[in-house]
Amino acid sequence: MRFLLVLILLLTSNLALAEDSLKETGAAVLKIEKDLKKRKLDEKEVKSWSVVLSDAKQKALKCIEEKTLQTSKISDDIKSLGEAVKGEPRDVVIKRGELMKENSAVEQELSKCRLLLLQSEGLQAEVNLKYKQIAAARLFARELTVVDILQKNFDQPTIWFDASREFISTNSGLSLFSLADAVFFAVFAIGLYWFALTVRENIFSSLTRVQYIKSFSHKFNRAVLSSFGHFLPHLSVSILASIFAYIVTSQITPVPFVSMLAYGLPFYFLLLAVIHVLFSPCKPATHIFKLPGHLVGPLATNLKVLLTLIFIGYLFFGTIVAKSLPENILLFGREVYSVLYIAGIFWLVKLLASLPRFKSRFWLRMTIYVVLISILILELAGFRNLSVQALRVLFGTSIMLGVFVLVQMLFKDMFYGLKHGTQAWHRSIRRMLGLHGQEHFPGILWMQVIASIVLWLSVGYVVLRIWGLSDTAINEVQHYVIDGFTVGSLKISPSRIIIAMAGLALLLSFSGWFKNHLEKRWLPETRIERGSREAIVSISGYTGVILSVLVSLGIAGVDFSNLAIIAGALSLGIGFGLQNIVNNFVSGIILLLERPVKTGDWIVVGSTEGYVKKIRIRSTQIQTFDRADVIVPNSELISGQVTNWMLQDTKGRAKVPVGVAYGTDTQLVKDILLAIAQEHPEVIKSDPTREPQVYFIAFGESSLDFELRCHIQNIDKRMSVISDINFAVEKAFRDNNIEVPYPHREVFVHHSDSRAKAND
Numbered sequence: 001m002r003f004l005l006v007l008i009l010l011l012t013s014n015l016a017l018a019e020d021s022l023k024e025t026g027a028a029v030l031k032i033e034k035d036l037k038k039r040k041l042d043e044k045e046v047k048s049w050s051v052v053l054s055d056a057k058q059k060a061l062k063c064i065e066e067k068t069l070q071t072s073k074i075s076d077d078i079k080s081l082g083e084a085v086k087g088e089p090r091d092v093v094i095k096r097g098e099l100m101k102e103n104s105a106v107e108q109e110l111s112k113c114r115l116l117l118l119q120s121e122g123l124q125a126e127v128n129l130k131y132k133q134i135a136a137a138r139l140f141a142r143e144l145t146v147v148d149i150l151q152k153n154f155d156q157p158t159i160w161f162d163a164s165r166e167f168i169s170t171n172s173g174l175s176l177f178s179l180a181d182a183v184f185f186a187v188f189a190i191g192l193y194w195f196a197l198t199v200r201e202n203i204f205s206s207l208t209r210v211q212y213i214k215s216f217s218h219k220f221n222r223a224v225l226s227s228f229g230h231f232l233p234h235l236s237v238s239i240l241a242s243i244f245a246y247i248v249t250s251q252i253t254p255v256p257f258v259s260m261l262a263y264g265l266p267f268y269f270l271l272l273a274v275i276h277v278l279f280s281p282c283k284p285a286t287h288i289f290k291l292p293g294h295l296v297g298p299l300a301t302n303l304k305v306l307l308t309l310i311f312i313g314y315l316f317f318g319t320i321v322a323k324s325l326p327e328n329i330l331l332f333g334r335e336v337y338s339v340l341y342i343a344g345i346f347w348l349v350k351l352l353a354s355l356p357r358f359k360s361r362f363w364l365r366m367t368i369y370v371v372l373i374s375i376l377i378l379e380l381a382g383f384r385n386l387s388v389q390a391l392r393v394l395f396g397t398s399i400m401l402g403v404f405v406l407v408q409m410l411f412k413d414m415f416y417g418l419k420h421g422t423q424a425w426h427r428s429i430r431r432m433l434g435l436h437g438q439e440h441f442p443g444i445l446w447m448q449v450i451a452s453i454v455l456w457l458s459v460g461y462v463v464l465r466i467w468g469l470s471d472t473a474i475n476e477v478q479h480y481v482i483d484g485f486t487v488g489s490l491k492i493s494p495s496r497i498i499i500a501m502a503g504l505a506l507l508l509s510f511s512g513w514f515k516n517h518l519e520k521r522w523l524p525e526t527r528i529e530r531g532s533r534e535a536i537v538s539i540s541g542y543t544g545v546i547l548s549v550l551v552s553l554g555i556a557g558v559d560f561s562n563l564a565i566i567a568g569a570l571s572l573g574i575g576f577g578l579q580n581i582v583n584n585f586v587s588g589i590i591l592l593l594e595r596p597v598k599t600g601d602w603i604v605v606g607s608t609e610g611y612v613k614k615i616r617i618r619s620t621q622i623q624t625f626d627r628a629d630v631i632v633p634n635s636e637l638i639s640g641q642v643t644n645w646m647l648q649d650t651k652g653r654a655k656v657p658v659g660v661a662y663g664t665d666t667q668l669v670k671d672i673l674l675a676i677a678q679e680h681p682e683v684i685k686s687d688p689t690r691e692p693q694v695y696f697i698a699f700g701e702s703s704l705d706f707e708l709r710c711h712i713q714n715i716d717k718r719m720s721v722i723s724d725i726n727f728a729v730e731k732a733f734r735d736n737n738i739e740v741p742y743p744h745r746e747v748f749v750h751h752s753d754s755r756a757k758a759n760d
Helices: 002-035 043-081 090-139 146-155 159-171 179-209 216-230 232-249 257-279 293-317 327-352 362-381 384-420 424-432 444-466 471-482 494-525 530-556 560-576 579-594 634-639 666-679 715-735 753-759
Strands: 485-487 490-492 602-605 608-615 619-624 629-633 642-644 652-660 693-699 704-712
Touching: 002 043, 002 090, 043 090, 090 384, 146 327, 159 327, 179 216, 179 232, 216 232, 216 257, 216 384, 232 257, 257 293, 293 327, 327 362, 327 384, 362 384, 384 424, 384 444, 444 494, 471 494, 494 530, 579 634, 608 629, 619 634, 629 634, 652 666, 652 715, 666 693, 666 704, 666 715, 704 715
Parallel strands: none
Antiparallel strands: 485 490, 602 608, 602 642, 608 619, 619 629, 652 704, 693 704
């Protein structure tokens, strides 16, 4: 009883919280509607409104969905009570009244949710319009042109000297560090630099000892180790400097220039190492991309120059420098910086244009040149916000495409290695899953599909962010991806589908691991016979696949209540055209359970004779003595006559027919045949019931027919045993002058008297 009370309290508290949250959202929407009437609006504030309205819309939609289901359930309950009639029981009347009252309350809540949805959608359109207007005004706002900036700097020639002196003495932060601090840092930096040099030498020597493998991931790993090892001393000292600067100046605001410089140096050296990894790895590593030799050096140099310009821009515009210097100096520095930066990108595009892939794409190069010139003109003309946004789009999109290509190549090489075990860690993972040789890696295809989808979605999301897509649109896309969308009566949720595919890949991998360990480790330690072990392994494999598919479908949101319709459609299909497939499927299950034939058995099915190579759920693979593989439907093994030479054990009987000439000593023939059988190692001699026997079969047309019958240990060797006995019989008969006859024919020609006289 207490449990029921607690449950009711929790449910009612959750409902109250949901109603309070909905009221707060409605109040926030009304506040936005009121604030929209302001004359001057801030861009950040309007941007935050888009997020609030998008959240309100999602809550309203969810509320409408819940209340609609609730009203539908209440209506069904009312219908179940039937029409109101006179004289009906009092409890029915009370129950109907309660349901009607509850339905009215839910309808009111539903109306509020619909009203909130209409308000949020209407305000969303207005907010989006306002945001576009504010963003457009900001982008197209014109500031001082380069001519105005030069004129102002020319009018105040001493401003540079005064500003520099003021910056060094006041805002640089050099005065915060004492001589003792500098000595302390220098001692630690020298020691750390020496230690990093030792580690670098160890890295290079280990790379020379490791065997080189021609794969992209292996070359990439060597390039990473060699390049980061080369910059390890610089990275170590720069990280130490940033830690030292944080300890000394963490309580000071704004952050001094020296501290910002120290914070930026580790990232600068880190990106320098990345450039070396991609385009100029240190020896003994080799280039990971196939680039012309004359292009590698200039390309790496260009990227280093661009990185240095970016670092200088960070120091000049992203630190206290931008706030402490006069506007004239800051704008002049920005114009010079823009010219140098655009020139560096021009140089980069010119280098890339010499690649074979881009030589034929003249239109692409010209488009980039036109865009860069337009950006520079906009910057010099005073449209700085627009030029920054255009450069951000161009540069950011290019970087993301490069990252996409690199990650895609790494994924491709990784999955290829997992398939074939090219590297040591690939082989380790395959051994963990119980895979040997070239066995198939279970679930690898689904892993590749998931990795590609996630990679494409991630790149698309970042590119949309770079291009300045509004938060409202991003939230809408996220809503469709996470919560799904409805097509007719079908609700599709991309996120659940991706998670279901990932679950399917993991479950298939686990199923393959379980099957391999069951077959090669666990079952061989038991006393279960070989055929039973194979049946258990096969059934567990099919069961694992079926369970993986069912669980994945459940994660994807498939409604299993419609399975009856699907089963009816399947039964109709079976009745028309799938009888043979279902027959073979059921026959395969019977084969696995009854085991009339097992893998390795020597069987005869119709005109096919050979060894059972593999039993599948639909067919059985038989390998003939000519090494040909014959696929036999399982229904033929169940409904037809099958000869299994190895059903109970591997022992069997061999028959060797022998014929000798009339007049031969038959007892001698018998003794010779028995002696030959006794001498062969495969013939069973210890069992009295299976001793070799010689039978005088018949008097033939030209021979006395005998037959040697003997049981052998392994029926697989039947043909080789018969061949050995035939060789031995021929030699023994030759040594004892026993003739092996062959049929003789005598032909008599009779001539008539007239023909004889004519011949005379």
